[in-house]
Amino acid sequence: MCGICGVVDVSGAGRANLGMVQRMCAAIRHRGPDGDGFYAPSGDQNVALGMRRLSIIDIAGSDQPLYNEDRTIALVFNGEIYNYKELRRELRSKAHAFRTDGDGETIIHLYEEYGFKLFDHLRGMYGFALWDTQRKRLLVAVDHIGMKPLYLWEHGGLLHFASEVKAFNETAELNLDVLDTYLSFGYMIGADTLFKGVQRLPAGHYLVAENGTTRIEEHWRFGVGTAIDLRADDEQGWITRARDLLTESVNLHMRSDVPVGLFLSGGVDSASVLALMRPQAESIETFTVGYDAKTPDNELIHARKIAAHFHTTHHERVINAEDWWNGFQRYVYHHDEPNPNPPAVSLMLLAEETAKRVKVVLTGLGGDELFGGYMAHAAIPQILRAQNSWGRMLRGFAQPLLRLERYYPMMKRYRGIGALPTYLPRLTQSLLPRDEGLRRLQSFDGLVLTDTLRGELYGANLQAAWDAAHHKETTYAGIVDRSLAPDAYNFAQALVINTWLAGNALLNCDKVTMAHSLEARVPFFDPVLLNFAARVPSAIRMQRNKYVLREAMRPLLPAFALARPKQPFGTPILNWFRADLAERIQAVLLDDGAGIRDLFERPALETLLRAHFDGSAPQVEVVFRLLTLETWLKTFTKERVPVSRSCQRCLRSCKHR
Template sequence: MCGIVGILDQTHTGRADPALVRAMTQTIAHRGPDGDGFFHWPESDPTVALGMRRLSIIDLDTGDQPIFNEDGSIAIVFNGEIYNYLELRADLEARGHVFRTQTDTETIVHLYEEHGLDLFGHLRGMYGFALWDRNAGRLVLAVDHIGIKPLYLAERDGLLLFASEVKALFADPSLPRRLNLDVLDTYLTFGYMIGTETMYAGIRRLPPGHALIAENGATRLIRHWTTDYPPEDERPTDEAAIIEEARTRLAESVRLHLRSDVPLGLFLSGGIDSAALLALMAQMEPGRIKTFSVGYDVGRGAANPDDETLHARRIAAHFGTDHHERIITADDWWRFLLAYAYYHDEPNANPSIVSLQALAEVTAQHVKVVLNGTGGDELFCGYPSHRRFPWVIRNSARLDRVVPNGLRTRLIGAPWRSLEALYPTLRRVRIIGALPAYLPTWHALFLPLSDGLRRLASFEGLVFSEPMRQRLYGPDLRAAWAAAQHKERTYADILARAWADDPGDTAQALALHTWLPGNGLLAVDKVTMAHSLEARVPFFDPQLMDFAMRVPSAIRLRSNKYVLREAMRDDLPDFARQRPKQPFGTPILRWFDTDLSERIQSVLLDEHSLSRGLFEQAALERLLRQHFGGQTEQVEVVFRLLLLELWQRATLDAPPHIPEPSSEAVRIVEPL
């Protein structure tokens, strides 16, 4: 696990500056405190320069990078882990390849020698790497199938710069730090970015499952993985066999993910995903497994339904783990939020990830590698969207046969926009219950399908809405939103790639193409690596994913994560296996309305913040006054605006001193 950087001079005029590459690595030293490595070719007037920071996990003695092939014509810097490297190595040695190290990195070099650009199908792991082929004059930049390890790109004057984090690119003083105004509405709508563009003008992410090939002065993208659903008649139908195979494949993935030359542990929530991993780890790992959970001190003796520590303790006690908790207060959460705005690179309004950064800090004091349960929901259908989206797709098609979609849109458009403007107020009126949460699903039936699904995915109306944008956005942002239509175009493109014959498959693919690379996986990488901690996600083993996509959606959707729960029936106690799904949350609403209220308003109404001109001051003041005065519920909007401002201060303005979060309130809990 590392952080990688580099420069390619596509004009071949010797401008790949090794000194700049060294400066780039310094900005991401937190990703690899165990060492660094550099390569540039040729020695004078370099065309390519590569650098890396190393977090030593496998082959502690001889695994330093860059790694080369036998004659030195191929060099690689690599971030991630290849879990099936031992099997790959045995096959490659049988084919005559000579290894100089025991590291997984070297398998990629020899796979490239053997298979060229067809190497990706052999890899089971997470990765972002840069491979230089001197003989072909080719640079290969690649990220893994699902985007566990990010890679950012920027181009200027014939130079291609890349890095594991954006902050490394800004070591180049000629690269402008500018807000990408065309995509700001997308962030505010979703709370994170979809697609490959970032909130930085001129900087993009390499899409998951793709490699960028730079040669002969040009670049091209190749796709090496995507969601691929087989026809119905090619899918398994024996339910018992499906459940048995699910356990077998998950167990195999866990076994591979336990390969490490350093201590490892597990992020343990109260849910079935991490409990399933723990059950399998307990069967494979000798000794007590270290588990880590996060909880909240809300004070005043108040109950906190978001706290899962009691459930996690019970599971930890059942398996006899060495269990650790990080209990955070509102003050702790705020300090971690300020650090999060810097380390995450991109604003990502996921409050639970701020808590995860706090958990990563204490975890890193005990282990260098941690497994986590991200992916159980995506593979085994744990989200409401897995049922809601197919319902909309099917019923929209039925309505199309009766009333054309365009006519439905015209009939309902204006009245519904007026109703959406009332949502924030309705959410404060408890007497009507959850009605506002169901209205967007019905509204989706009266819209073009891409628009309807996009609005459901972003909780349109319940968070942002067109009436709010018209009031809140300043002139420049309103004009950019209207002209770019970024979220509309990007989501339509993603829907086209995700489309499958079965609406249940489409719903699953949409989560894999949007939420995961833009939020879930990106956030896990950033907050753990901020503390030099490697996070592994066994649910995203390529072979396990391919199996999950072959399961008929009717079986996947039998009940919440039905296949996973049945697969783990003999491994988990009933209290863990049968517990209903609960989102990994934080007491953010309580804290926003109480302990953090003044701090939030002081940030958003600060003269520097208002001077950016992104929002209409009167509308912003009214929004905050109504929320904190209890008239409306706008906690998601407030958090997105707050994180946007903190992110701009931490990355676009002169970078401030990043506060070190307190290590207090760490509690070691003995098994019950």
């Protein structure tokens, strides 16, 4: 596990240099405090690679860069290849010679053997860069599901890549064209980021730079894979196979030369991972985060019961509003991209404590995505059916319903009509065209941001950028096309994976753990298990919340763990934003030097904040998105948001200034 970075001169002008990459590595030292390594061949100034190492497997022998037998291929690698032992045996039988006992070297020999088909053989999480000296080719890739992100920045013929954007410290300029997408979803969908010119390499894709050009290709897609040799009506067969594959995946994910712990919540997902870890380890350390405030469903209590049942050495991190606020400031820096996710801040604080005891933790992330645990897994097929039946005939009622959204925050205060904001958006989504209705569902449009609020809040430049770019609309439409499947439930599953998971949950998992040099592993996202989950018949999968997972784990989990209903990972942030942290939030957002002054209308912002903090129209999600954006601007940009010369002229003359 590491952080990697590098530069290739696509133009061939020989401008890549070691010093540049050394500076990039220094910015991500926290990802790998155990050492560094660099590749900058003296005879070729067109490439330079670097890495920071967190030693997990073959601690003494797998320093990077890694090479093939004749050193014509060099590799820097971040992640773990869990089936490396099996791959080494296979590759040795094909006459490949290994210099290390680690997992990363398998990538080089798979490339020699299979070329760009190497990805079909990997079971792991990875971001890597491989330089082929004979072909003058750079291959940069991320794993099938995007557990180990890589960012790309091409500037003046130089292609930079890195595990974190902060390695590109020259690029801190806001990408105004995509800001509405962030404000709408609370995270970025697609490849673009809020850093102008910087993109994330999409999950399941690789980039090739050679012959003066770059191209990006897909190597994995959810739902595309081998068939499963089970009948559609063999419910017990599917359940048994799920348990077998989960067991295999957890066993692979426990391969390590250092102790392995577990992030334990009170839910069935992490409890399942723990149950499968237990036979493989004499002792297990588990870690849970909680709060010193009253929450509707306290994770600490449930996690303690599960830890006691499996006799783990259990640790807790209990935080208050002050802890959370201080952690939030660091979270924005470490996450790179603005991401208003309250539990992720808490998880980063837990990772800080966990890293004092272990270097590796397994997590329960992924149970919902694989086995139909989210509201969207049922709601998306329902909306599609409604759109295709009565929704088309009644489409004229959509606009009047959209105009009601501005009143939703106020409605929530009143008995009788307070439930309408929960139900009316679903009705509206059913009356809209497919892509627009689904996009509003997944971004909670109407419940968080509304078109009316955008019109009041967005300044002239942001409004113009939104109108011109249509980024969220076009990007979401592309994601829909990539997610399409004949079965509506499979389509919903792919859509959640390609939006929420890729742009939010997996980035959070990587960033908050690596901030403290802690490796987080996700057994639910083994590609073999993902292929299986994509083929479980929806009639079986959707009987109840995570039905297949619960039934598969029934022989191994206590009844109280299985009986607990699906619960979101809650925080007391709603109360903190109204009380403990209210003054600080207002001070940040209303400061005369705030970067968002160039983006939003001051009177509308003041009205929104006043209504939120006096309780007349609470909008904690909107406030959190604005707070995260402002903190990000202060962290990654200079005093004001950089804008183009034409925008500067517009600002000087604009009446909204």
